Each structure stands twice: as structure tokens, then as C-alpha cells.
Amino acid sequence: MGMTRRMFLMDLARRKGFRVESELSDSVTHIVAENNSYLEVLDWLRGQAVGDSSRFELLDISWFTACMEAGRPVDTEMKYRLMEQDQSSPLNTPESEVPSFIASKDAFEIMAENYEFKENEIFSLEFQRAASVLKFLPFPVTRMKDIQGLPCMGDRVRDVIEEILEEGESSRAKEVLNDERYKSFKQFTSVFGVGVKTSEKWYRMGLRTLEEVKADKTVKLSKMQKAGFLYYEDLVSCVSKAEADAVNMVVKNTVYTFLPDALVTITGGFRRGKNIGHDIDFLITSPGSREDYELLHKIVDLWKKQGLLLYCDIVESTFTKEQLPSRQVDAMDNFQKCFAILKLCQPRADNSSDNTSKNLDMAEDKHWKAIRVDLVITPFEQYAYALLGWTGSRQFGRDLRRYATHERKMILDNHALYDRTKRTFLKAASEEEIFAHLGLDYIEPWERNA
Numbered sequence: 001m002g003m004t005r006r007m008f009l010m011d012l013a014r015r016k017g018f019r020v021e022s023e024l025s026d027s028v029t030h031i032v033a034e035n036n037s038y039l040e041v042l043d044w045l046r047g048q049a050v051g052d053s054s055r056f057e058l059l060d061i062s063w064f065t066a067c068m069e070a071g072r073p074v075d076t077e078m079k080y081r082l083m084e085q086d087q088s089s090p091l092n093t094p095e096s097e098v099p100s101f102i103a104s105k106d107a108f109e110i111m112a113e114n115y116e117f118k119e120n121e122i123f124s125l126e127f128q129r130a131a132s133v134l135k136f137l138p139f140p141v142t143r144m145k146d147i148q149g150l151p152c153m154g155d156r157v158r159d160v161i162e163e164i165l166e167e168g169e170s171s172r173a174k175e176v177l178n179d180e181r182y183k184s185f186k187q188f189t190s191v192f193g194v195g196v197k198t199s200e201k202w203y204r205m206g207l208r209t210l211e212e213v214k215a216d217k218t219v220k221l222s223k224m225q226k227a228g229f230l231y232y233e234d235l236v237s238c239v240s241k242a243e244a245d246a247v248n249m250v251v252k253n254t255v256y257t258f259l260p261d262a263l264v265t266i267t268g269g270f271r272r273g274k275n276i277g278h279d280i281d282f283l284i285t286s287p288g289s290r291e292d293y294e295l296l297h298k299i300v301d302l303w304k305k306q307g308l309l310l311y312c313d314i315v316e317s318t319f320t321k322e323q324l325p326s327r328q329v330d331a332m333d334n335f336q337k338c339f340a341i342l343k344l345c346q347p348r349a350d351n352s353s354d355n356t357s358k359n360l361d362m363a364e365d366k367h368w369k370a371i372r373v374d375l376v377i378t379p380f381e382q383y384a385y386a387l388l389g390w391t392g393s394r395q396f397g398r399d400l401r402r403y404a405t406h407e408r409k410m411i412l413d414n415h416a417l418y419d420r421t422k423r424t425f426l427k428a429a430s431e432e433e434i435f436a437h438l439g440l441d442y443i444e445p446w447e448r449n450a
């Protein structure tokens with residue numbers, strides 16, 4: 001299928017927690033084709049030096065679409081399989097490369113992302129906010145009247161909604177999906193360590209795809225980006241809840257070896273009840289004890305020894321006592337932290353069961369997955385603020401800070417809450433206390449997904 005469509009579908013599947021590879025490898029179990037016959041796919045496999053194609057399920061795109069609708073892999077029934085004699089299999093012929101099912105929510109996310117790539121933060125936030133508002137509306141929007149009185153519905157947003165209501169889709173979002181710059185930036189930024197700045201540089205150098213970047217001898221990669229390319233397929237496939245639970249055990253066991261009374265908490269999306277994420281975030285603190293700047297180093301040293309550490313970048317704390325909270329909405333905090341890639345060993349498949357084990361067997365030579373892990377060390381007195389900040393979502397955090405600033409004359413960040421009227425720091429031992437300081441009802445983590 002066309003490049004844009006393929007990228008869109010791969011991204012969609014990954015966001016739903018499916019594991020999608022861009023190239024044929026030993027871990028591939030299902031191959032999906034569109035507008036290719038069974039024989040053509042076999043031919044292609046031969047070209048990839050695959051002798052035994054029975055290792056794979058060869059499927060039509062309709063199987064993929066069914067999976068996306070169900071949110072899980074559906075059975076590979078006969079009707080989805082590519083077969084020799086069957087010339088009448090349900091092959092779709094898309095009119096455009098871009099799928100027609102871009103829902104309004106997708107349209108806003110695409111628009112927001114495109115503005116992010118253009119470093120237009122204001123417009124990007126506008127579409128992100130609109131997407132958040134619309135996602136959680138308790139009713140479907142069918143007429144422009146439905147959005148009357150809603151917050152975050154500026155003119156740019158209204159134009160897009162109007163078009164979707166009239167035409168069924170957004171021509172602007174579609175244009176973005178076909179835009180060369182957007183397509184390149186989307187690819188570039190999918191690599192760990194590559195942001196908009198690096199993407200801009202590569203794009204200016206005339207590079208358009210990750211293959212071109214890899215092939216270009218003049219491109220200098222940072223240590224982080226090298227790891228990003230090395231573990232690309234693993235990192236781009238989302239982390240499941242089960243994987244997060246497994247890593248949680250590893251992290252806790254390691255921390256407890258050095259600090260038995262430590263408090264280790266999963267934060268980020270998994271604390272908000274999400275089933276998948278792009279990384280796993282941890283907060284580590286210890287009641288009573290003085291700050292121990294060695295702990296993080298001891299943890300990664302042990303993982304190194306155990307062969308579990310694929311990459312790590314430790315950032316030392318830059319927090320100074322009684323420092324006023326940052327007014328910047330998206331400021332990084334000053335905790336000591338570590339951005340790591342961990343090697344999560346996965347249990348071998350049990351060969352005795354049915355045909356599903358056939359698929360798993362093939363990944364025999366690689367029974368681990370590279371997983372992005374963030375470890376954040378916080379002083380105990382700041383733990384509640386760190387927990388609130390690192391639980392997110394990013395959008396929720398931004399709104400909470402704006403609320404503190406504009407409605408309460410307070411400054412909130414991941415370290416503290418400062419009351420500007422009383423000129424004092426407000427202590428909090430729990431998230432509940434922070435909400436109380438702000439005069440808000442407590443909001444559970446799973447209600448913070450906006």
C-alpha cells in the first residue's frame with residue numbers, strides 16, 4: 001500500500017497496542033497486504049529469502065481493519081486469508097492514499113502535531129485542547145449548535161469541525177497527512193532522542209526518510225539517537241500493561257536491594273489506568289532518610305552488571321532550596337532522573353499448546369524487548385507534588401497550573417505550591433492535600449486523561 005496510508009495504519013495500530021514492524025523480521029507473525037494477490041505476496045517473500053512462508057499468516061487488509069475495530073487481534077478466519085485460487089478476495093481499492101475514516105478526533109491530533117512540527121506552540125495547544133474537550137463530551141457533535149458555549153473552540157477549530165460535519169472529513173487534516181514535511185517529521189520524531197530541532201536539521205539536509213538518515217554518512221547521531229535507531233522496532237511498539245507490571249517488579253526489586261523502605265510508584269499513563277504507553281515512569285522516594293544521590297547510580301550500575309541496561313542518561317538534580325515554582329507551563333522539573341532503556345526478558349512460549357505457539361517460536365533468538373523507563377528521584381517532602389506532576393496527563397497538568405495561576409494566585413510545579421498572596425509554600429503530604437490547597441475536589445488519576 002502507499003506510504004502515507006501504511007504509516008497512518010501502522011501508527012493507528014501501535015496506538016491501540018498492536019506490535020507492528022516496518023520490515024520483515026523473525027518476530028513477524030502476520031503479514032497484511034492490500035491490493036496484492038496471494039501469489040504476489042509469495043513472490044515477495046521469496047525475494048526476502050524466506051523459504052518457508054507457512055510461518056506467516058498471510059492476510060488481507062480487511063483483517064487489519066477488523067482488528068482495529070475490535071481493539072484486539074481477531075481470529076484469522078478464512079474470509080481474511082489470502083489464498084491461491086481466490087481471486088475475489090475482498091481487496092479494497094482506496095481512492096486516495098489517505099484512509100477515509102479519519103475521525104474528527106484524529107483530525108485534531110494530526111493538526112496539533114503538524115503545528116508542533118512547525119514549532120507553533122499556540123496553534124498546537126489550541127488543537128490539543130479542542131481534541132481533549134471533544135473526546136470527553138458525553139454526546140456526539142452533529143451540528144455546530146452542539147459546540148456552542150464549549151471552551152477551546154476557536155475559529156480555526158470551528159472551521160475544521162464545520163467541514164467534518166458537512167463533508168465527513170477534514171480536507172486540511174488530509175492535506176497534512178500527504179504533506180512531505182509532515183511525513184518526514186513524523187518518521188524522524190518516532191526515533192527516541194529525535195525532536196523537532198533534529199528533524200528540522202535533517203529535513204534541511206534534504207533527508208526525507210529514516211532509511212535516508214541511516215544511509216547518510218554525514219549525519220552525526222547522539223548517543224541517545226544511536227540507541228533510538230538500534231532499538232527502534234521495540235521502542236515504537238507500545239508498552240503493554242503486562243510489560244509495565246513486569247518492569248515494575250524489576251525496578252522495585254532493585255531499589256529495595258539498596259533502600260528497603262523506599263517508596264516506588266508507577267506514574268504517567270499507567271497510573272491513569274491506561275493499558276498501553278510509550279514508556280514507563282517511576283517515582284522513587286524514601287521517607288525520613290536524607291537525600292541519597294548515589295541511589296540512582298547504584299541502580300543503573302547493578303542493571304549494567306546484570307546485563308539489563310541497554311541505555312541510560314542520568315540527569316543530576318538542579319533543585320535549590322526555597323526555589324520558587326516555575327511559571328513556565330511546560331518547564332522540566334529539577335529532580336535527579338534517569339532516562340533509560342531496559343532489556344525486559346520475556347518468558348519463552350510454551351510449545352505444547354496450539355497453533356499460537358508456532359508464531360511465538362520464531363522469535364526464539366530474541367526473547368527480550370527494549371523498554372523505555374524513566375526513573376525520577378524525589379525528596380520525601382516534595383513527593384506529593386512530583387506524583388501529581390508525573391501522573392499527568394500533560395494536558396491535565398497544564399490546566400491545573402493555569403488554574404492555580406489565574407484563579408488562585410498560586411504557582412504550582414512538580415516541586416511545590418507557592419501562595420503569592422501569603423508569600424508561603426504550601427506543604428502537602430498527598431495529592432488530596434494539593435487539590436484541597438487549590439480549592440478543588442479531588443480528581444482521581446484515571447479521571448486525569450484529558
Ligand code: DCT
Binds near residue numbers: 277332
Ligand atoms: N512530565 C513532567 N515533566 C517532564 C516529563 C513529563 O511533569 N519532564 C509529566 C507529564 C506527563 C507525565 O509526566 C508522564 O509523561 P509521559 O511519559 O511523556 O506521558 P504519559 O502520560 O505517561 O504517556 P505515554 O503513554 O506516552 O508514556
Ligand code: MG
Binds near residue numbers: 268270277278279280
Ligand atoms: Mg509515560
